[in-house]
Amino acid sequence: MSLVTQNAPNFIAPAILHDGTIIDHFNLKKDIKNKLVVLFFWPMDFTFVCPTEIIAFNKLYQEFKNRNTEIIGISKDSIFVHQAWKNISIKDGGIGNIQYPLISDIKGEIQDAYNIMHPEIGVALRASFLIDKKWIIRHEVVNDLPFGRNIQDMIRMIDSIQLYETQGEVCPANWKPGKPSMHPSQKGLINYYNN
Template sequence: MLTVGDKFPALTLPVQQGVDALPNGETIDTGDTGGKWKVVFFWPKDFTFICPTEIIGYGELKGDFADRDAVLIGASTDTDFVHFAWRKSDERLANCDFPWIADNSKKLAHALGIVAEPEGVAFRATFIVDPHNVIQHVTVNGLNQGRNPAEALRVLDALQTDELCPCNWSQGEEVLKPAA
């Protein structure tokens, strides 16, 4: 599995966003940061039970991530048409207006090392990637445990300080200063 310090894979993959029109061959370059931080999170499968709670949780924080110069990108091993159908079926998911990678080829999931075998889907993995496309944080949950999107935001805040941040540190709190 790729980890802290590794380059995030640069692949061009199908992507789906919004519910205004059927997918039409849109793609995303996963190596392009546009000079911003990226928070890329995978869920195992569309039309499931835990996944929408996570997607909605991240979606509710999209503005907070944007305030920190970070783009939010979701992904699963489903197709862009399945993503579109799922968003159309649930207004809460339709409101999660950020790109969803359709990694049905599992190219990205395999490159990251997050494919759960024998299920053949991605683990619940979150990657925080800096503007140089270097992974700075990774968390991976099993298929049956949801994540805390607010924790990803807290970690992003800590990473962006470029300081020593103690346990449970939150934005605005003191960082650690070693004695000189």
């Protein structure tokens, strides 16, 4: 069942921060204030599609930061496995210096709270949640294990939320910044199709 429109479940869990610091009690709702949050899950460290997604988020880190958005990554691996993976360069099969927190969900409690556990393997599906400043989940994408995410589309969704919150305009199919949006009314729809 989708969590869109619902309050994002809080969690407290071990994390490794961008500078390599390990903390035992990262608290989502206490440690992040007045920002949008992209919370994303991957199945396991030291796999194949997962590093491409983690690195893709990292390459676009400044784009998220410019939009006042915090990225947080989560898997069931221990914090020490995350640390080992970060300590290996990308060219040698690691993920290198990731600029956002990596959370350890070793008991699987966070993936259960977000309802994204693979039914047979017990790891997280490739799930991403966009959470607004009031802790409401506004966007959710869940992929099966073989299929990597489109990270750029998460930025588009952030831009959509910010347009709606600042101007009250809604975003039609395939909307991008600079493209026409519309007033949420019959007149707005007609104007959209006639411009």
